[in-house]
Amino acid sequence: MFRTFNFFLREVWATFSRTPFLSFAFITQFSVSLIILGLFLISAAWLNSIFQEASTFYEIRAYLSPAVISEEQINSLEKEILKMPGVVSTEYFSSESALLFMKEQYHLDIQSIFGGNPLPSAFRIRIQPEADPAELAERMNSLNGIEETDYTRRKEFLLRLKWVVLGGQALALLVLLALALSTLFTVINTIRLSVYARRREIKVMEMVGASDWFIRWPFILEGLTGGLLSTFLSLAFVIVIFGIAWKFARLNLTFLPLPDLRTGFLLLGAVLSLFAIIVGVTGSYFAVNRFLGEVME
């Protein structure tokens, strides 16, 4: 048993070293397919997490009356709001920071347009998804120092976003399925070409009395090794590309929620390995079967 397995492993190594170009072509083709699949998978997962995060939280903006200027007043109002059931967090924006934001983000010099700063100070309040924003906004309106609240437009936007997210998910699933199928067919075709190139060898093996499984095993192990090597290469590529994208997003797109890359890559590695193993093994199995027992007339 061990002797035979050892023989198969030596056969796999011999094939890779005897036909380096064919092996290189096979692994490159397999890797490129997996890279496309991997990039799409991780992009879809990232976008999904962004939409999920955006749609799970409702947000209320509470604008302060110009009379509220002291830090003590602001702190006391913040405490009142945080006490309300359903409120997750608050964030204070002074009128000056709002002005700066408009200038930096939209290049609008509000102060020179209006001859002063018309922007009010505000609290951005995150609430739990099950909380009723209308009721909470009303309660905040009743607080002394809150001039106005705003949530409705955001709620409508989030409702619309929900459909966008659902549509996006369905589309992503379809694209993923198409990509997976295209990878499957590309890889199976590559394996078939490599087996086709060795069909005479298979005939000779049959002739000297090799059993079907004795012929199949080296090919299956080749598919498995090729699949795992390709997974390793494609994963390394995807990690580098997404590492760069992640750094860019952290520095420049600070409003985006960033996922935990380590967990994402581990999961991607597991998914790609499983996919590559299944495709490599079944692809080789069926490709060899095509030539077993074939009669050359």
Next chain:
Amino acid sequence: MIFIEHAFLQYRNGTIGLADVSFSANKGDFMFIVGPTGCGKTSLFRLIYREVVPQRGKVYVLGKNVVNLPRWRVPYLRRNIGVVFQDFRLLPHRTAWENVAYALQVMGAPHAEIEEQVEEALSLVGLLDKREVYPELLSGGEMQRVSLARAIANRPPILLADEPTGNLDPDTSLEIIRLLERVNLRGTTVLVATHDKYIVDAMAKTVVRMENGRITGREERGTYSGNVQNL
């Protein structure tokens, strides 16, 4: 050892390989199967090593009915039949030694046994000094001798040689046939399909003539076109 009765074989493309063939060979026989191209010599061999199954008739090899043999048993039958082809069919990426050893590796033979039997087979065909040479660097005659060594490495009781001298010059051809005769002297049944009149006449062995998928004659110590007894 080999017993075929009223075998009819038609390929999927419609070609009739064997119209109605009855044939038998005993242990230790040496026979030439002669006849024009397409007369059914190769089909007869394919029937024996069970690459094809006849639509009608009986085929018994080594006491087994190979017509009903399940596919998974076929490799075991083939390990008892050595086959030599006109185009040698060596594995190009293996040395002479590895090509011969492969026939024993498929049977799961222990390393020591493989070493011993490969050495014996290669020395019988006189190629022990070329054991590490790849087929592309061997001459036609040498390739055929490696192919013969592979066919006899596990000492099969039957050896089929399909046009073994088709690609060789007359001297090398005679050398190969002499080797087949030596294998035969060890008790192996040897069947040789050939067009080579010179060889058949020189050896004076049993000659079986085929035409249009039928056996038309058989002669002990016969010649290629000599006085063949009509069946």
